[in-house]
Structure formats: C-alpha cells, structure tokens
Amino acid sequence: GAGVSQSPSNKVTEKGKDVELRCDPISGHTALYWYRQSLGQGLEFLIYFQGNSAPDKSGLPSDRFSAERTGGSVSTLTIQRTQQEDSAVYLCASSFSGPSGGGSYEQYFGPGTRLTVT
Amino acid sequence: AQSVTQLDSHVSVSEGTPVLLRCNYSSSYSPSLFWYVQHPNKGLQLLLKYTSAATLVKGINGFEAEFKKSETSFHLTKPSAHMSDAAEYFCVAGTNAGKSTFGDGTTLTVKP
Numbered sequence: 001g002a003g004v005s006q007s008p009s010n011k012v013t014e015k016g017k018d019v020e021l022r023c024d025p026i027s028g029h030t031a032l033y034w035y036r037q038s039l040g041q042g043l044e045f046l047i048y049f050q051g052n053s054a055p056d057k058s059g060l061p062s063d064r065f066s067a068e069r070t071g072g073s074v075s076t077l078t079i080q081r082t083q084q085e086d087s088a089v090y091l092c093a094s095s096f097s098g099p100s101g102g103g104s105y106e107q108y109f110g111p112g113t114r115l116t117v118t
Numbered sequence: 119a120q121s122v123t124q125l126d127s128h129v130s131v132s133e134g135t136p137v138l139l140r141c142n143y144s145s146s147y148s149p150s151l152f153w154y155v156q157h158p159n160k161g162l163q164l165l166l167k168y169t170s171a172a173t174l175v176k177g178i179n180g181f182e183a184e185f186k187k188s189e190t191s192f193h194l195t196k197p198s199a200h201m202s203d204a205a206e207y208f209c210v211a212g213t214n215a216g217k218s219t220f221g222d223g224t225t226l227t228v229k230p
Contacts, residue, residue, distance in 0.1 A: 004161075033217065033218075035220075041222075042208065042220060042221065042222040042223040043162075043208065043220045043223075045217060045218075045220070048217040056217055091161065091162070093162075105150075105212070106152060106164045106167050107152075107162075107164075107218065108164075109154075109161040109162040109163070110161055111160070111161045112161055
C-alpha cells in the first residue's frame with residue numbers, strides 16, 4: 001500500500017516568503033507528526049495531531065510556524081516570513097493510535113521536504 | 119516527563135565485528151521503545167519495537183535489542199556489521215499519553 005507522502009520534495013525560497021509543506025499520511029492512521037531535522041542534527045518535534053483532539057503544538061519554535069490537518073487526513077505545515085535558520089528537512093510521520101494517543105505505535109515516515117531559505 | 123539518551127553520538131566498527139548502540143530511557147510510564155534507522159538522504163525506517171511482550175526483540179537486518187527495566191536500557195546490537203549498516207540510528211520512547219521522545223541519534227560508521 002501507499003506510504004506517507006510529502007510534497008514538495010525540495011523547496012527553495014527567499015527569506016521573508018511564506019511556504020506550505022504538505023503531508024499525506026497512510027490511510028486509516030489517526031496520529032500525525034511533524035518534525036524538523038537540521039543538517040547533522042537529530043529530530044526536533046514540531047507538532048502532533050491525534051484524531052479530533054486539539055493538536056500538541058508544544059514543539060513549534062515560533063508563531064511563524066503553524067499546521068493544520070483537514071478532515072483528519074492531509075496536513076499542511078506553514079512557515080510565514082521564512083528565515084535562513086528555517087532551512088532544514090521537514091519530516092512527517094503517521095501512526096495508528098489507541099484510545100489515548102499514538103505514542104505506543106510505530107511511526108511511518110515520509111521522505112521529507114528539504115527546505116532551503118536563501 | 120520522559121527522556122531518551124543515546125550514550126554515543128558516533129560509533130565506528132569494522133565490517134564483520136559486533137555492533138552495540140546504547141540507549142537509556144527515563145519515563146514515568148511503562149514506555150514503548152523503538153529503534154529507527156536513517157540512511158543518508160532517506161526517511162526513517164523502523165528496525166524494531168518493544169511493547170511489553172518479550173524483552174528480547176528481534177528486528178530487521180539481523181538487529182536485535184534487549185529491554186532491561188532494572189537498567190532502564192534498550193541497547194541495539196548486531197553480531198556482525200555489514201557495510202550497508204552505516205547510517206544514523208535513533209532510539210525512541212513512546213507512550214499512550216501522546217507524542218514520542220527521540221534520542222539525539224548515533225552515527226554508525228562501518229570500516230572495510
């Protein structure tokens with residue numbers, strides 16, 4: 001079956017512009033995660049959606065970052081007024097989830113979007 | 119609160135020798151534990167997971183990990199390294215309460 005897909009695979013943008021990154025999770029997965037991975041670094045948690053619950057936004061680095069998940073499926077991560085330090089690979093993952101949350105289930109990762117801010 | 123510590127940021131082994139990547143966790147809950155692998159310019163792939171069944175977990179590509187509650191450890195091992203094992207490895211703790219916690223990663227280098 002289809003895995004997690006992300007688009008675009010690469011995005012180059014000028015400083016100050018807004019960008020939108022898209023994630024299509026695996027059908028039936030109710031938990032969706034966004035992470036950021038800077039060059040040579042580990043994964044930085046950004047935001048977590050679980051079913052119809054309010055998202056956990058505790059990892060968003062600033063108010064320039066926002067994300068939404070429409071219809072419990074596709075998610076869009078938006079970065080406004082991009083800065084050079086936003087350059088990174090943005091990874092999306094989805095998982096099944098139990099009654100309370102998705103942390104005990106393995107995450108399936110997309111290939112990522114490489115964002116370069118010039 | 120939950121945390122994951124990967125004790126080595128870099129590990130280098132020779133091809134054919136054993137691999138040990140160390141991971142310790144701290145959690146108020148009984149966590150699920152995972153190891154993921156990331157090859158260069160690729161997404162993360164699940165190697166194996168522990169979810170309170172057998173404490174010795176076997177994964178793909180000959181990797182295995184042992185959950186030791188007394189030591190709060192979940193070290194990843196492989197008897198004989200292959201060149202294709204060179205990658206970044208992440209130890210992860212997850213709970214039903216919500217999001218997972220990732221370690222900082224260990225870079226495995228395999229020398230010919």
